[in-house]
Amino acid sequence: MGETRRTQPPILGVSLADLRRDRTSVKWGVHGSDVIPMWIAEMDCAPCPAVVDAVSAAVSRGDTGYALTEEYAVQVAAFADAEWGWDFDPRTTTRVADVLTGVTHLLGLFTDAGGPVVVSPPVYNAFYEVIEACGRRVVEAPLGADHRLDLERLAEVFAGLTAEGARTAYLLSNPHNPTGTVHTPAELEALARVADEHGVRVLSDEIHGPLVLPTSTFTPYLTVPGTERGVTVTSASKAWNLAGLKAAIIVPGDAAVDDVRRLHPFVTFGASHLGVIAQTAAYRDGRGWLHRLVDELDANRHLLADLVAEQLPGARLVVPESTYLAWLDLTDVGLGDDPAGEVLRRARVALSPGPIFGCGGRGHARVNYATSPEILRDAVGRIASILE
Incomplete structure (x- = not known):
């Protein structure tokens, strides 16, 4: 080998x-x-090569219609189990066009118009854009000087917002973009504890999860204790360079399954058929x-x-x-x-x-x-x- x-x-x-x-x-x-x-x-x-073969074969046979996404969800779950020991039921998931589309739908569920969404800068610039686009407002709780989550600052910000009665979400970049920080299980568990204490929903963008480098280990947010109310959104887009072949998946924590089911079924039509074929091949054979x-x-x-x-x-x-x-x-x-x-x-x-x-x-x-x-x-x- x-x-x-x-x-x-x-x-x-x-x-x-x-x-x-x-x-x-x-x-x-x-x-x-x-x-x-x-x-x-x-x-x-x-x-x-597995992606090239799958997409080329689909186009060659004229298989370019609307997407069925059940097998995609099965392969994402199989990959997560094999790579990280994350065992989730693919039947509880919702498939969407891309990660930021999923985040937009979830912010509509868990926050109100004009309501706060907390981020920890420096952080993925599109977080700011998507929060603005869906009519919410950004509240910053910066990373510490060590480029890690500042749990004390997060607790302070969460407490202040929820004391005002605001439905609040925290948008987590896991792992963190642009610093490349890999959050530890202890940090994520502490985040979950602070968020739960103040009734804050954690939405975890894990699109870079497969790209954790040697010497570090990726921890999916929903695998640590206390994250049952959280929701993860992810995709093969970054790890296999498939931004132009759109598909993504929303994975709810056990206590968020019914909430996510409130999303209108129309949102699942956003994933493209070729995107689903490409990303299914990536997770299964790549x-x-x-x-x-x-x-x-x-x-x-x-x-x-x-x-x-x-x-x-x-x-x-x-x-x-x-x-x-x-x-x-x-x-x-x-x-x-x-x-x-x-x-x-x-x-x-x-x-x-x-x-x-x-x-x-x-x-x-x-x-x-x-x-x-x-x-x-x-x-x-x-x-x-x-x-x-």
Whole structure:
């Protein structure tokens, strides 16, 4: 097995020339051809063969109608059990178009118009957008200086909001985007305890769960004690690079099953048939590919850490425990509050601007390192050139 893995071509080995020629997605279409895009959460990877085979076969036979999603739910549950020992009943789940669509529907269930939704910044920028889009308001309870959940601050915020009688939800990024923090079982259990004490619903976005890197272990929120009222939303979108093949799943805790069943059945029609086929194949037959990818991401995160230390004096990288996204502190390198803007203008490397991730984002940028080592070296070299 080891010899076979060594002789396989790298998943993250696609050349810059091939990417520029073949990719037509947002990542490659927004900026000029001289820019290295390392911003939006798309990987520069070769596809999972099981997904290619499943989607190609479906299109070839004209199987492009409306989606049935029961087998998708079964395979998500089987994957979760095999990878993390998370045993849930697929019959209790609801399938939706994507994770943020699921979050939107759940916020409609668990909060009121204009009501509070708590987040812990710096956090996934789309959380802010989806909360605003569904007519709720953001309340921030920032991460601690160690980039971990600040349970005391969360308890204080929860208590203040619910004392006013507001139905409150907490939107958890598990694992955390953009810092790559992997929440521990003890942290999640403490969060569940604080949330339950104040009647706050925890909605856990676990789309990056399969991308926890060696030395850390992913803990699904609903596997720790006291999370029965919580709800998880997840998808194969990030781990297998399938954002364009939409499907996602809502998994309720035992005490939230009846609540989630209140969602109108129409919402389940959002998952596309080809998305369901692709993601079912990924969960069922793509585990080996995923494990190889995680090994390559592990090597890339260490390479990125070395490159930053060697070439970007004054920069500080939060070496991620998960995801393919890294949080880069450029506060002391003289590029201003939004260094990504200067990096794009002067180095022609596109990073995600830190300020869009909320409190604590000024002077920072998010780096997508899911690319070839060669492109990673080129990008950091370009950034280094403007700091000389």
